[in-house]
Amino acid sequence: MASRLLVCIILCSYYHIAHGGDKHGFVAVPTRSSEPGAVCSSTSREKLEPGRATVSLPLVHRHGPCAPSHSTDQPSFTERLRRSRARAKNIMSRASKGMAGTRDDASSVTIPTHLGGSVDSLEYVVTVGLGTPAVPQVLLMDTGSDLSWVQCAPCNSTACYPQNDPLFDPSKSSTYAPVPCHTDACRNLTGDDYGNGCTSGGAQCGYAITYGDGSQTRGVYSNETLALAPGVTVRGFRFGCGHDQRGPNDKYDGLVGLGGAPESLVVQTSSVYGGAFSYCLPAQNSEAGFLALGAPSAANTSGFAFTLMSRIPDVATFYVVTLTGIAVGGKQIDVPPSAFLGGMILDSGTVVTQLQHTAYTALQAAFRKAMAAYPLLPNGDLDTCYNFTGYSNVTVPKVALTFSGGTTIDLDVPNGVLLQDCLAFQESGPDDQPGIIGNVNQRTLEVLYDAGRGRVGFRADAC
Structure with missing residues (x-):
């Protein structure tokens, strides 16, 4: 009888562990x-607490079925990790003040270490509206860089990479304005290593970013109205209106920077949202998460x-x-x-x-x-x-x-x-x-x- 009880205890313990029990940390x-699923999940799992003074945007995986510009042409596992390693080496070099440069292990090309990581490693996107009237823009989310930018018209096929949405055309927006050169905003941009001097005969402030994977974007530092959600806008949002892009980028429209420098969306909206933001990355690429600006109350x-x-x-x-x-x-x-x-x-x-x-x-x-x-x-x-x-x-x-x-x-x-x-x-x-x-x-x-x-x-x- 005792031996049967012992066997039962052993079998029941095994069943507990092997069928979802976590008593012992398994x-x-x-x-x-x-x-990953092949079809986007129609059920939202966003679980923001009630009463939070935030604005929330759906966040999805760039290569998953929920992405607005979903493509079956996805990078391999090896390529994803190669891009991620290039980004990580760049970030750790910056953090360690190794400003002399590092080398991409795949291409042996010197990586500038003072301007962001590998942009093509970014995997999550959000959709916002830019301009008046608002034009949808699918932007990569990046906590490792600051200056947001989109591709802008005019831009021919040799100067811009292909994207699914039409290029943002500032001439069709009633709220667009370039940042003048010789202003504090332009001087601060240069001080933070994003400046590119004056353009258009010295009238407009230029920006330039070089990422760790060799990607580049250059254009005019600009002001525009940014729509985060219906009825929620950021007036005078400063971003890069890009007319010259180089590198392995494709499909998406630009990038939203969430770093801690003054050019980021987080700092620009700090008077409203207190310099706080959060996100939830979904368990699988076939599901959606969220990006929220603002912190919950105490x-x-x-x-x-x-x-x-x-x-x-x-x-x-x-x-x-x-x-x-x-x-x-x-x-x-x-x-x-x-x-x-x-x-x-x-x-x-x-x-x-x-x-x-x-x-x-x-x-x-x-x-x-x-x-x-x-x-x-x-x-x-x-x-x-x-x-x-x-x-x-x-x-x-x-x-x-x-x-x-x-x-x-x-x-x-x-x-x-x-x-x-x-x-x-x-x-x-x-x-x-x-x-x-x-x-x-x-x-x-x-x-x-x-x-x-x-x-x-x-x-x-x-x-």
């Missing part, structure tokens, strides 16, 4: 659950866990948090505090999290041990990948990140932990260098950048 998931922050935000001296763009620990399967990995001294930059455009050497080595070992039941798959892109062929369900350990102040967040399983059956982390470099928290780890979390209060908030299951 979650069982169908092997198909992380595969009465509506109960769902958030906050940690301190810091900034990098002389680099206003980036938002930095301090990682203090990592848990795998409910157990803290053995990593000294010195392993996280470089800080972690939160970035919407880097795909895979870049973790410092000591922390990554410990995480990799703990995750592989927890996944020992499944065969490792040789992969040239990431070093911890699995062959789940023949498995209808797999048991994946939870991964939890702990930040300064004791704030702990559980990453979504499996979509915030695995990317195409690979651990969505890789080694970034020495412990005293900055790391980057990529967009895979951020999935389903509302990430609130509350610069006015010097903090970052995380809210689980927000989209």
